[in-house]
Amino acid sequence: MDKQAFYRQAAALVQAQAFADAEARLAEFLCAHPDDEIARSIYGSALMRQDKIPEALEVFVENTRRHPSSWAALADLGFAAMKAGDADHALASFEEVVARNPDFYLAWCNLERLYFDRQDYKAAVRASDRAETCDPLDGAYRDIRQLMQSDRRADAEKIARQMLQQQSGHPRASFFLAHLADTVGAHEARRDILRASIEQHPANVMLRRSLVEALEAMGAYTAALAEARALTDIKPDFTAFWLLSRICGHVADYEGALKAAEAAAAFLEEGSTELGKVDLLRGHALKILGRRRECEEAYRACTVNTPDNGAGWWGLADLKDYHFSSGDKEAMAALAGNDGLPDAQRCQAAFALARACENDQKPGEAIGWYKTANALRTDAAYDPLQHADFYRRLKESFSVGCLERRAPREMLKGPTPIFVVGMPRAGSTLIEQMLASHSRIDGTMELQALAHLERRIRIEGGRRFGKQFPESIADFSAEDLCRFGQAYLDETAIYRAGGDFFIDKMPPNFERIGLIHKILPHAIIIDARRYPVDCGYSAFKQHFAGGHDYSYDLGHIGHYYNCYLDLMDYWQLVLPDGIMTVQYEDTINDTEAVVQAMLAHVGVAFEGACLEFYRNRRAVKTASSEQVRQPINRKGVGAWTTIAEEIHPLFDSLGDATLKRFAAYAPDGAR
Structure with missing residues (x-):
């Protein structure tokens, strides 16, 4: 008998849910070939499809006994143990599987879920990251990126949906589709796509960050706060605490925003350009809380840690009565006049310098800088006719x-x-x-x-x-x-x-x-x-x-x-x-x-x-x-x-x- 042909026939019967016929043929075959690993695997799968979990476990245990060096037999046992709710058995099985076959994608995916359920988040994140390195659909994802570079969005979306048919909840396909939803303002759809994927890949940091941002875009700040806090448990790093600080601001928890910003800073090395971003976030929170001296120190630190960032200067100026030194004004003028920097930074420096001139009782100089500042706000788009028509x-x-x-x-x-x-x-x-x-x-x-x-x-x-x-x-x-x-x-x-x-x-x-x-x-x-x-x-x-x-x-x-x-x-x-x-x-x-x-x-x-x-x-x-x-x-x-x-x-x-x-x-x- 052609064994390969038999395997195909038996698998087809299972797929067609002709379980009785499949079991009978497989049982007869195994009587003649008791050591056939593949036939026994298909037999166990037929039982699994019928929710006969204890019987399936017996079949898979027997397969591992007969084939102790087979990672595939061990993987079958792991899947059945997960289905049975035996997390310890499943975890042990999949850890042994990846020890024998480090590139088995589904084993890493299941380990991610098992570790996550145990709140062993470090191990879960490692498993998630490792799964991506051996993703069998990596080629399809590269095709998506190439299509997007050629502005063939519809073709890229089609491939992503095909990937989800092959691997339900596939992280990178889900992330891409969520991105497409975001580009058209379909934030609820983006949320739903991400949540469906996170159910199967709970330690995928990329998905969780995107979910926080989707909820933020929806204005679902309570849910965003819960997800941001969860992210700081799962992968405590600069980005997680940065997101948490931002969301705390949305829900008026400014003490929480300040604490999260300081936690974010702890992940940065001295001299990091990100420090200025944290200083700015701290300055905003301290201003809102009315802690003026600390607020000034934070904004001033921003101008030192990111000297090309005009936001720190504007933060000080927006305190209305802050006194700038002549050196400060020279620095702001240099920043505003540097056409090699982004307009957004030059604009804020010019606004700050205008406020400084105004505070110095120099209205003529002030209005000149205000005009310069406003002209640098090149991203502003106001259509008077369209606006009047909407009203x-x-x-x-x-x-x-x-x-x-x-x-x-x-x-x-x-x-x-x-x-x-x-x-x-x-x-x-x-x-x-x-x-x-x-x-x-x-x-x-x-x-x-x-x-x-x-x-x-x-x-x-x-x-x-x-x-x-x-x-x-x-x-x-x-x-x-x-x-x-x-x-x-x-x-x-x-x-x-x-x-x-x-x-x-x-x-x-x-x-x-x-x-x-x-x-x-x-x-x-x-x-x-x-x-x-x-x-x-x-x-x-x-x-x-x-x-x-x-x-x-x-x-x-x-x-x-x-x-x-x-x-x-x-x-x-x-x-x-x-x-x-x-x-x-x-x-x-x-x-x-x-x-x-x-x-x-x-x-x-x-x-x-x-x-x-x-x-x-x-x-x-x-x-x-x-x-x-x-x-x-x-x-x-x-x-x-x-x-x-x-x-x-x-x-x-x-x-x-x-x-x-x-x-x-x-x-x-x-x-």
Whole structure:
């Protein structure tokens, strides 16, 4: 008899689930050939496929007895032991397998899982790394890389999916598909791909890092925090603690962020360029925590450890009143003028130097450097026509009729959100600090929760109704809206401390007032407003960490302000009782009256602590964190009056109508 032909026939019967026929033929064959290793292996596999695990174990044990030097027979036994839940037996079997055949991929994969389950993470990571070196699909993965270099994305994706059919959960194929999902903003798909692979490859550090980043991109910060902490247990290294520090910042655990940053630094050698990144992270956390001296030391260390990094200089300058030496200013000027460095670093150095000149009472030099700094923000992309068109669509979509359908208030469980919205640099942080000083109101941070929720609503609306957002909003039922509102309340719980109210201070949420009204009908909305030239010039002087692409061009700032004003006029028209406008100039002129009015709008009794907001030591994560730790002052009013001619594009873009509308709030000498 042709043994190879018999093996093929028997395996085909097992594959076709003709188990009785397969067992009968194999039993007969083994009677005649009791030492045939392959036939006995197929026989055990047939039993395994039927979940006859004890019988399969007996067959495989017998095979190892008859073939004590066979790594393949031992591997069969290891697989069966894993299936039986006998981790000790499985571990011993696979350790012996790789001792005999160090390049057996599946043995390393199973050892990874077995070590991981025992929380022997070092051994699990070693097994994961070793598996990659003997990956039988390595050639296919190299093909993927070559196809991507040739911009043949669809062909590369096809190969990756074929790899997953051959090896379920294959790490590199999964990582590649997750990357593709990320490039189109499909963060939920990316998460699902990675989690499916991690189930089978739990110690694969590449997958776990990517999962943290996917959850971060989704705004699922609680889950991201859990995964980041797990990563520091599995592979404690610089990257793991760096990620953990970043995620701690997202959930307002700034002490945790600081501790993780310091743990990350411990993995670096002296002189490492990564030290500057850690210094910067520490500086940000210390600033938010109000630990000024240590914050300055961290930012200063950043300028020393990474002298080509302008972020350290801007960190110091953004403290508003930091005094720079002449040597500091020379260093910043040299960095800003070095066209061999990335624009991002030159830009921040130029912003810092502009602030230094301003603090030295040299407004002419300051505006020159501010213009240089803004011109270096080459990654900013603002399309005025596209922006205006989106606001037109918002107004058309959130019609009076659409706004009538809302989530049932009685179905929403959680405290009342207070949204503080408006233009940046318009006093929203001051409002937040005042309100957060009240005993019934929790201060949080600039929450991304609503923006992330809107992204999911966009995706769901496109999938269910075939419409873009905001047009899709009209098709969601009251039950859908309630689900969205509850998701927001649940996802912001990590930031709250048990108050009856909590603040969501994210200025651009003025775009989402219609959405807020529909999914959170009980929400309170306060619009922070400031004289447009003061507001616009202050934005022009600020290097924002992200977003606000309009703010790097004076003409764009005026256009954006007018779009904001027009949209807020619309919300006031269709929601006449839903929004309170707080003018910054009124706040500094009669603080107590404004505070009393805001508290009345919220529906809480007046408390004197709201007037002494600067005594509140809560963490503040905005560009105004230093200012709100001081009593009310007029430092920012009319800062542009001596260089008005230099910022004429801002006046031109705002236009006469807007300037006249706010003439009563113009600084002295500018009316």
